[in-house]
């Protein structure tokens with residue numbers, strides 16, 4: 206019988222560091238004049254919040270994961286919903302995509318309650334079930350964003366019916382990878398997201414649009430792709446090459462209450478939301494929030510990412526309240542925004558399983574099951590690591606493996622030139638070798654490098670068959 210005590214923790218630590226990020230960018234430390242908040246909000250629509258008196262505020266909130274080990278993404282989204290409601294947005298103008306398997310998950314120690322920080326209040330109450338479970342599909346996300354009511358399948362039928370005077374806020378949080386973010390069991394590729402955003406611009410669906418994105422390699426969704434002339438400003442948790450980080454994780458300080466076994470939030474997400482909790486949104490600008498989020502997200506040594514800005518940065522000087530509404534969130538004033546420890550998103554779920562093994566009583570059925578689950582997760586990682594290595598070696602030969610595995614395109618260039626090639630490679634791999642899952646998706650950069658090197662999908666198919674004929 207293998208013991209999963211300290212030995213595994215060592216293994217875990219070994220897994221943590223090299224997984225998700227590779228390149229450190231130089232800090233741009235342009236200090237902006239700091240804005241001082243009076244501490245009191247006026248609760249009135251001031252001129253700064255009212256960029257267009259004819260305009261309305263809309264929001265689309267998307268948690269792209271499911272399962273208790275990913276608790277944090279849905280917690281982030283629920284928190285954002287509460288912020289927007291406190292800002293005065295109407296429920297009819299907020300559209301929520303989330304799988305909704307957390308609040309009543311058997312593993313949730315407080316049924317019906319979701320928290321986004323240690324000691325935090327419930328953020329689940331009142332969150333509308335617009336597109337939950339099987340209705341949370343990429344198809345519905347696109348039709349909702351394009352306000353195509355007839356195209357929507359299932360769900361509440363709410364669509365983004367915004368117009369040319371309106372301000373739209375989109376917040377997406379999930380696992381990501383170079384060139385894509387997960388969406389439940391599907392992948393949202395950068396190319397397709399950008400296409401929809403351009404269509405929204407053409408349809409005059411907004412005056413300005415702000416997109417906050419938390420995911421590993423989230424910068425790769427916009428880098429070299431988001432034009433600056435379609436009135437969209439995006440802020441991402443990480444640059445195109447690095448992990449983003451989970452926070453309030455078991456074993457960390459501050460960590461979740463004892464029974465939670467899972468991370469409560471993501472570092473970039475709680476950084477911007479706790480900034481909202483603590484500040485008057487009519488006095489905080491988008492730029493100032495970027496500075497705050499960047500500082501907090503970068504303050505954890507190796508476990509840090511670079512918050513990035515893309516698109517039209519002209520409206521960074523606008524008040525947050527243009528998008529989030531003018532009311533400051535009084536009841537969240539107690540939110541501590543203490544420096545938090547973090548874990549790469551890809552390792553946050555692993556921590557959940559390790560924590561369960563360590564906690565279960567010696568000799569219990571619970572321990573056996575937790576060990577089994579952990580072994581599966583580790584075996585899957587091993588399988589993906591070795592099959593990808595096998596494929597790259599087959600196609601490129603031993604001398605070029607390191608180049609293909611590690612090369613990173615310079616800033617300003619999209620991940621891949623031929624997005625269909627990347628999609629086909631992912632599909633081909635999964636057909637022969639099984640699901641990449643959120644861990645294996647880190648290899649989309651390797652696949653992109655193969656596409657950029659001119660590898661054909663037929664070669665990929667042959668190599669995948671070889672690599673996985675005995676293991677899939």
Ligand SMILES: *[C@@H]1O[C@H](CO)[C@@H](O)[C@H](O)[C@H]1NC(C)=O
Pocket residue numbers: 348353355356357
């Ligand atoms: C709306 O969605 C449906 C289903 O995907 C599609 O067939 C139709 O062309 C779409 N309509 C518009 C106006 O885009």
Ligand SMILES: *[C@@H]1O[C@H](CO)[C@@H](O)[C@H](O)[C@H]1NC(C)=O
Pocket residue numbers: 334336337338339340358359360361
């Ligand atoms: C999906 O949408 C349909 C139609 O609105 C609804 O009846 C059903 O309950 C929804 N399913 C889930 C899992 O939310």
Ligand SMILES: *[C@@H]1O[C@H](CO)[C@@H](O)[C@H](O)[C@H]1NC(C)=O
Pocket residue numbers: 240241242476479480481483484497542
């Ligand atoms: C806004 O909140 C942050 C915490 O995110 C805090 O450090 C900062 O002092 C606040 N800014 C103002 C202007 O009050």
